[in-house]
Amino acid sequence: MSERFSQFSGKSVYVAPANPAGRALAQHLREDNVKVVAMVDNLKQGRDIINHAEQANGDIQVIVAEGPFQAEICRGLVKKGFRKEAILCHRGNQKLTPFRLSLADLIKDMAEQALRFSIRTLCRILPAKKAVFYAEEFVDTNLLLAWHYYAGMHPDDAELLGINLKGQAMDGDLAVRIQSGWRAYWVLLRARVIVIDHEYTSLLFSEVRLHKPVVQLWHGLPYKSLAGNAHFPNICDTAFVSSSRWFNEHRFPHIFRAEEYLDYGYPRCDALLQPKHQRNWLNSISEEVFDSFTKNSQGIWVYMPTYRDSGDNSYLLNFDALESLCQQYDKTLIFKFHPFISRKFRDAMGLKGDADTLQAIPGYTRLFLFPSARNIYPWLADAEVLITDYSSVALDFLVLDKPIVYYQYDKEAYRHVRGEPMIKDSDFIAGPLVTTETALIATLRELTEGKDAFKYERDALIEKFAIRRQPSLPDITAYIRAVA
Template sequence: MNLNNKKVFIAPHTPRTTMFKSELKNSCKDIHILGFIDKIKEDEGIYKLNDIVSKEYDYILILSQNHFDSIYKDYKKLLPAKKLIKVDIKNNKYLFFNYVDILKENIKKIPVKIKFFIFEKLVKYFDKKDRKKIVFLNKSFISTNNKALYVYCIENKLDVMLLIDNEEQYKILKKNNLPVARLNSLSSFFYLASAKMVIQDQGNSNYLLPFLSVKQKTIQIWHGIPLKRMNLLVGHVYDYFVGTSKYVNDTSLSAVIQAKEYTDYGYPRNDLLLKDHSKLDLLFCDEELYELSEKEKTIVYMPTHRESSSGIGQNKNLVPIDFKRLNKKMKELDTYFIVKFHPFVMQFYEDIKNSDEYSNIKFHSIQGDIYPLLKYADILITDYSSIYFDFLLLDKPIIFFDYDYEEYSSNMNGFVYDYDTCAPGKKVQNEDGLYEQIEEVLKGKDTFKNERETVLDKFFTYKDENSSSRIMKRLNNE
């Protein structure tokens, strides 16, 4: 789409759209970005929808992969549809859709709308019945907390069903004779309508929740303690939210997730860090790497996803590591380096993944569950990812490879928690510093033990393997 010399607004205001603004400025000649539109946030350069009606502009670019439909519906009431542009990210590129494209997309959704009509009727029908089923709702992929609690329920012979639109994971579950159905199929609507409880650990399938009855309970167990700032998840108030401590709920997640009751029972996935694993616990885990980590010294590297790693004209050398040098160093240290990248990043390292040249560098599947393997890792290397909070339960060294701290923290408008005090580990900004610290740790030097314990006590009420048990005990009392 040609945006040169165009006057545009961007909506809503999020870390992703902040980065989108920067990339537009770098790639589009003389584009005039007038500001952001946001329903909730207030700041300089951020406007409410009513403020835009009388302003002169060419387009409003809407980038919201989870909430576009509701935003578009609100905007279309006040603004010309021809000026509303949907922005999506596919294959690491921004795609732009005008009102004709959006109309065609909506026409394709008509069969789905018919299913939703049937869904509403099913919910009313089951309101007269005794609901017992526990349904796990997953969009795009099965995240770690949902998987761990789902497995716990199966092993404790509870009546469960998992809904997913990831075909690869669906086939794995079917192959293991586990209760699963395709999301948005008629059968999935039947299971949702008959559910006593609907459990999520993400916010990207909230579009189904308004169809549920007030007699059904909704539970959000989320997917990590946030270090970076997040917007309020609007559209649904959950019956229960599960966090890791009252401190975390009060200081961050209650401002992101709306719920009637906030609990501190802990994350089901963290049970896998502390317990003996069953066969089902290893679902979606790379079992070859799991066995390797049991026997050998291993380092796990899990950087967070950067909004700048998906977009226009980006430098594709996304991680400042020379992997040939890294492999040589790992061979010297008799250690394996296990990498788990975000899908947007992993696509640029397929050649390394498929090469025999990198004997001591291993890549975990991008949508797989690395938590069982983490139990055996000797070191975690990360940056701003919430995984490091969970890793504190193991009381093992963490190295923070924060090579882009200034840029990242600026794009995120700072962090929820003070990074210096709440990230207990050595912080390094370049490859030389990284290798130096790895060698120090492997020699037994660990100077952050007390700091890890301080952060752990604040961010976790419980430090055991019983999170799933606590959650289900509370929910079964309903």
Template sequence: MSIVGKIYRGIELLFRFSVYALSHVSPRSDDLVVCTADPSGRFAENPKYVYLGLREREDIDAVWLARADSTANQLSDHGLPVQRGGTLGAKWTLLRAGTVIISHDIVGWELLGGATIVQTWHGNPLKQIGRDTDDFSPLRQWVQDYILRDWDVVTVTGSGTPKQTFTSAFGLSDDDLAVTGSPRNDPLYHDVEYSELDGLDEHAEWRTFISNNRCILYMPTWRRGTHGADGAEFDAHGLDFDTVGSFCEEHDLIFLVKLHPSESSDVGDYEHVLELPTSTDIYDILSEVEVLITDYSSVYFDYLLVDSPIVFYPYDLDSFSSGKGFYFEYDEVTPGRKAFTQPELLTAIDEILSGNDTYVDERADLRNEFFDHQDGHSTQRLIDRVLS
């Protein structure tokens, strides 16, 4: 960043912190709850299901803060309260909100002085996050501790390992943590009205297609910095989709590829290899998938609740783990076959399809370690904890 850019950034931050200080005097309504998810603009993640759960509360006005026009338009078309981020209406709503439910960064933080911030995060991390990463500066930690606290409550899925991890990552105390489970996992147990909405008009068609076909889902982690800046193109990570497609055709399978919202790709035109839109809310369809393939993505922790086989494809384990850092020994928290090459991956899938699932007990052990609640009522627990 140039000197001029740094000066401009400094002036901008000074102005925003000044607004933040003034926002503490804004009258806030305990009945007004704002929910929003990640910067991609999706209607997804834990805040989505809290928002939908709050529809049943007549004493609560829940508003979704949309960061994309498609999401704002879709929710509005279904009569769901929504504000487009960045508009005057959205800023006024943030100034009056008593509670804000988030899963990533805080949107419009300068307007939230005095509001209760509930951080639901976006999964149990295998990779180190927050204060446990090398790029978390002492200045940022000081700002969080003494000036701008990023949250008042952080929800976790378990009172053991997950609680310890988030305590370390965010410098939390027991009073900051609520063991509610992840609301986004509720649709793994039962239907949730409007769960098919995610800002994409074609989501319902995808859900029907997946329900009517035998599908395997490949969800590699986001390799920030591996392929460049945000929005970098996904490479095939050692996969030859011609061969994968032939294998799936032989076994009457669909190989679904779902990338991180910050990645883009062009998998190609195949009958048995299909790419889900990156903004897809996979928690509405995850229980329909027969096998999950991943490397380091936290989605596999949630898939433990489905109790179907997982294949781990950490083809770059040595280089990735040395760069990111893990909270655990990889082999100790990955209950599934490991494949490091495409032939090994296809062999692992073939064995599973033959009924050779040898990791049932290991999945159960890890599931019980990471999830205190396995019942589909995480949304209600969070609402009871935060809005009681």
């Protein structure tokens, strides 16, 4: 038995946070005969996760895993009602130490309270001006397209704000039109309505959203469990928008707080419902490049896997076999990875040059990497086959009534980290489920030869979930414009 955990042998504890480091610590504790009641996390939700002291079984100690944000996590737990005396910090090979608020922490808390008061006051006294489309670190496609359409209809009533953007590639003068820095904060304080498509926890935004109408576009119908914002009791947005009436009735109200849930659809999915000349190619690879590219083969396949929170994003792919199959059937396979891991993939494959262009993978003529920060949906609309795993893109793609291959080679490991999914597999999988490289190649071959046996399942999911099959942006724009 480890000396540092011996004092808890046979006792119950909570462990924070619910990330790989926290779960590894929980496993070590269990091995030392410590009962881990649940994980504690300020953001994530799941079957074995709690978010507030009110959910805890009595005054049980919380052990916080070592990490760069350990102090911030501890302070967050205190704000969620956990007694600071009940919080212990794991220090690697050292013994567990009690969490103590330092003088710097106390000063920081006082400064935060003063800043929140100032924000509340300014929100009350400043005149409300425009519809503000807001993002932090990365401007995702739903928000970008919603802003672009709205600004085209109401050019004097739209601002696009990007806080702490991480060098994201943008079309033409788009980067110039994104407000940032102190001017962006000033615009946010005077917003008439705020539109977002992610959840943000920065101090400024967290306070401002309590005093302004907020429209949450989110970014997909989830298979995997989501944290949402329901565990923040003060949050209640004006509207939550998705592409499914069923999800709006049975899933989203449990994880996102809003006054109403609207099935207007996702802006990114409009391209899937439109002919090529009507699609918005904003921040995509251009229509001209698409036309030139598609002339060189008889069709494209797209592989879009989700991000692995475990940190293991080494996808199981036989590139030689995929290249051979594409050559045999005159197809092109495009890889579109999550921005978090696209750089690692580029390094592993030896890709050089501009990361913001469509690039052939070295050594192959039919395999290409799509830039991670770009909008692939105008291209996806013409894909013959989608290959994915647990990503919400599978539910988006249903409206095209084309084959979807679910390549889930690491399902148990994925569920171990993410927990139980939000929907049953039978409500997600509407195509061949494969778990090996060999099965993936064989399935693609069968589909190319016309052996698609899943049309009924695709139609059934669209019907059950009441997935919208009309463009979203006219209704979204009208709603935002009407918000007082």
